[in-house]
Amino acid sequence: MRRFVGAAMLAACALLLTACAQTPEAIAENDPFEPMNRAVYKFDKRVDQYVVLPVAGLYVYYLPPPVHRGLENFFVNLDLPVTFANQVLQGDIGYAGQTLVRFTLNSTFGLGGFVDLAARIDIPYRSADFGQTLGKYGMPEGPFLVLPVVGPRPPRDLLGAGVDIAVNPLILLPPGAPLYQHVLVSAGQRLLSPFEQHARDIVLRNELEKGSVDPYVTMRSVYRQLREDKIRSGPPDEETPAK
Numbered sequence: 001m002r003r004f005v006g007a008a009m010l011a012a013c014a015l016l017l018t019a020c021a022q023t024p025e026a027i028a029e030n031d032p033f034e035p036m037n038r039a040v041y042k043f044d045k046r047v048d049q050y051v052v053l054p055v056a057g058l059y060v061y062y063l064p065p066p067v068h069r070g071l072e073n074f075f076v077n078l079d080l081p082v083t084f085a086n087q088v089l090q091g092d093i094g095y096a097g098q099t100l101v102r103f104t105l106n107s108t109f110g111l112g113g114f115v116d117l118a119a120r121i122d123i124p125y126r127s128a129d130f131g132q133t134l135g136k137y138g139m140p141e142g143p144f145l146v147l148p149v150v151g152p153r154p155p156r157d158l159l160g161a162g163v164d165i166a167v168n169p170l171i172l173l174p175p176g177a178p179l180y181q182h183v184l185v186s187a188g189q190r191l192l193s194p195f196e197q198h199a200r201d202i203v204l205r206n207e208l209e210k211g212s213v214d215p216y217v218t219m220r221s222v223y224r225q226l227r228e229d230k231i232r233s234g235p236p237d238e239e240t241p242a243k
Contacts (some may be wrong), residue, residue: 037146048202070114077113086128131160135231152223
């Protein structure tokens with residue numbers, strides 16, 4: 001396993017080194033890895049089309065609605081301690097208080113988070129992540145980067161996602177379990193949680209890219225705009241799946 005990971009890292013470094021085509025446009029857009037990013041972007045589009053959307057369709061249409069809504073509620077609830085911590089770090093004390101109430105209510109009377117009781121009494125869900133926190137404190141995005149399956153993740157957001165995964169306290173592992181097991185389970189929770197939301201994001205992105213002369217440039221621009229909006233003013237109130 002270690003040899004495989006090492007080989008993968010070496011391959012990734014080689015790709016990064018060979019992909020640094022410093023065209024004027026790439027320099028202007030802080031996208032030094034643009035050739036590699038475009039190739040990965042095309043790969044991700046195929047994964048979305050042939051894997052994510054079909055799986056999301058099965059998830060939505062073949063699982064009874066109460067089941068898939070309950071699962072989505074559960075995964076969102078698992079991540080609320082990390083959301084709360086980031087809201088505190090960002091100085092959003094009001095939203096942090098709402099998140100704390102939401103987590104307490106849904107974890108107890110909401111059957112461990114499967115039932116979103118907080119939404120029924122108008123306590124909205126607002127996401128927050130460490131990449132956003134870093135941006136609030138002035139850390140630049142860094143060179144644009146697109147990763148296989150994961151999608152666009154510039155260094156600041158990639159670092160933020162890694163911290164969020166590593167500090168998630170709610171992954172149920174035996175005492176003394178190795179850190180890498182905690183990270184793998186936490187990462188799996190984040191990757192597998194919102195199939196329906198992921199599918200909606202893909203459909204929205206496809207709509208935005210329709211008619212675009214260069215869909216990659218459109219994707220890059222939209223990603224940056226959404227992240228900057230979230231850093232400046234926070235996301236709008238987000239309705240959780242179940243009422």
